[in-house]
Amino acid sequence: MLKKTAIISVFTCISAYTLAQNISVPVYLDESKPVAQKVQDALSRMTLEEKVAMLHAQSKFSSPGVPRLGIPEFWTTDGPHGVRPEVLWDEWNQAGWTNDSIIAYPALTALSATWNKQMSWNYGKALGEEARYRKKDILLGPGVNIYRTPLNGRNFEYMGEDPFLTSKMVVPYIKGVQSNGVATSVKHYALNNQEMFRNTSNVIVDDRALYEIYLPAFKAAVTEGDSWTIMGAYDMYKNQYSSQNQYLLNDILKKEWNYKGVVVSDWGAVNNTEQAIKNGLDLEFGSWTNGLSAGTKNAYDNYYLAQPYLNLIKEGKKGTQELDDKVTRLLNLAYKTTMNPKKPFGNIASEEHRKIAKEIGEEGIVLLKNQGNILPVDINKAKKIAVIGENAIKIMTVGGGSSSLKVKYETLPLDGIKSRFGKEADVQFARGYVGDIGGEYNGVKSGQDLKDPRSEAELLNEAVELAKKSDYVIFVGGLNKSDFQDSEGNDRKSYGLPYNQDQLIAALAKANKNFAVVLISGNAVAMPWIKEVPTIVQAWYLGSEAGNSIASILAGDTNPSGKLPFTFPVKLEDNSAHQLGEYPGNKQELAAGKGKDQKNPINISYNEGIFVGYRWHDTKKIKPLFSFGHGLSYTTFEFGKANADKTVIGQDDKITFTVNVKNTGKRAGAEVVQLYISDLKSSLPRPAKELKGFEKVFLNPGEQKTVQITIDRSALSYFDPEQHQWVAEPGDFEALIGNSSDAIKTKVKFSLK
Known part of the structure; x- marks a missing residue:
């Protein structure tokens, strides 16, 4: 970095010297210009x-x-x-x-x-x-x-x-x-x-x-x-x-x-x-x-x-x-940037940064399922907690390709859970499965050696025995950042969980009913065991504060408020790109060996067009595993009837929708009000609904707030390829307000002149 420092010093010194000597400053160095x-x-x-x-x-x-x-x-x-x-x-x-x-x-x-x-x-x-x-x-x-x-x-x-x-x-x-x-x-x-x-x-x-x-x-x-x-x-x-x-x-x-x-x-x-x-x-x-x-x-x-x-x-x-x-x-x-004298100095790994990382992790975690209110963990009943799964002890900041990081620290899920519950409960760990034992990716070393010589059967039996003896079982699994999983350079080879996790999860569900699955991944996964598992948490890759963020949600210190940013299909074939489009490329060209070099690229046709994610599922009425925008809470919310400030709008008008949201439970929490627009009659095919507004609202128990979302004609428009422009077609529309794409609570009809 000596070279860069020298150049910046020259630039700074030239400016300071010329100003001090009242010498004419070159225009390109003159801050007044x-x-x-x-x-x-x-x-x-x-x-x-x-x-x-x-x-x-x-x-x-x-x-x-x-x-x-x-x-x-x-x-x-x-x-x-x-x-x-x-x-x-x-x-x-x-x-x-x-x-x-x-x-x-x-x-x-x-x-x-x-x-x-x-x-x-x-x-x-x-x-x-x-x-x-x-x-x-x-x-x-x-x-x-x-x-x-x-x-x-x-x-x-x-x-x-x-x-x-x-x-x-x-x-x-x-x-x-x-x-x-x-x-x-x-x-x-x-x-x-x-x-x-x-x-x-x-x-x-x-x-x-x-x-x-x-x-x-x-x-x-x-x-x-x-x-x-x-x-x-x-x-x-x-x-x-x-x-x-x-x-x-x-x-x-x-x-x-x-x-x-x-x-x-x-x-x-x-x-x-x-x-x-x-x-x-x-x-x-x-x-x-x-x-x-x-x-x-x-x-x-x-x-x-x-x-x-x-x-x-x-x-x-x-x-x-x-x-x-x-x-x-x-x-x-x-x-x-480089010649901006007013930019701040910055700082690194501050307490404020740690706090921000933890808060984002807590708010991003999505509670997918919580049958029987298994979560939050009841510490009065949880004297022995079993934590099972390799992802509870695996460093995740290292790996994934170019985003692989060298961190000051990473709080692992097991460490976060022990820190939060360890004073009041006996927290024990079992590996459950051996997945990725590597500790170096893209030149960054994690310092971990996760080798384990035991057989799959031995690991499974140990985990099941621990589960039987425990009051609560928390399985921490999912994907990781090794090649062919969540990582740059290659795609996943299948939609299912790797490393025999499905068999392990099914066995743990039978061993203990107080069971929560915590999935760490950046992608949707198949869940053949979903009916047997009462509680599922989507925890993502949460960085340095991962373990603390996860423990905060499990304990109920923070009420989960995350919502899915993509649809979880039941099976891969339910996804439109796999049902209609070409993936990973044209089949005939794949068979002919195309795509091996830049001289022979392979064609990939997006035949599904605009029908991506929930646009496909909702329009074709294909039930997802979990819908776009889905996410549960430890409290309950009630939506009132939505209203609009007008029922007919012109092309240059805006329309504002209001809805009352009330926390009807016993915990403070946050809900995301999601506004979708449905075009009731269109010249071109359109999805059943499209997200066009959202607001996150924080409410104490019993508190009610009015949420306002304003849209204009852009929210009603589609792109007409023939005219090569956005078109808001006159006619009837419907505003659909809810807390996920498949949980609409209230509707309002209106017209565009």
């Missing part, structure tokens, strides 16, 4: 070589500035849940620093499950502070790709299946991060909805599904959140790779949405100089080049936007119009 003027002045002073150098990496995670002018480098970092540990300059291996351990925050599925926009801002603010403290300029996240299939290995990094929920949750996250002078890089734009063939696929999707399902969160991120950068994806769309794609980057992002920020390539996503120049890419990272075989000292000089671009300009084959636009965008970014 408008940014646009400073950018143009800096641009005018740069050589052709300096401009091209700014467009590509100089190391694994940095790109050069202009040392001669005191313009600093940009330093990027993964990821969306915590700041990645330092790696070596030219290698993926860890740098071995001792001061790069951080707080891990809950995965974005957990954040989205809070349905709480304030929590999203808190998350972004805290994460941005840690990135700023670590001297990072661009945070490579958040991810907003839509949950299309429960097999996608990277779903845990995203915010679920619904474009509206994702849009509303991503904007405050961005604003929170960027309040620290650290740019977000919203990813992966676009259509990166599976890991299998992510580098070698061509997605075929109609314009309506593109605009209604897969683009809204990205649009909100740049038009409402003002994300200073956006990251291109690996996959192809319209036979062009997404990080060099005319339609996605130029036509939609920069023209339709008027985006003025920087387009960053995903690492290794660029493969063509001509397309990278013309089709909207601004900053190239991670391209697979070999400087030695090309006869250069620096491999980064061989990047597609490096020497090849410079040669084309010098040979007169390319002008500098695109170059100046790219550099202008990068300079604008610099004045918000």
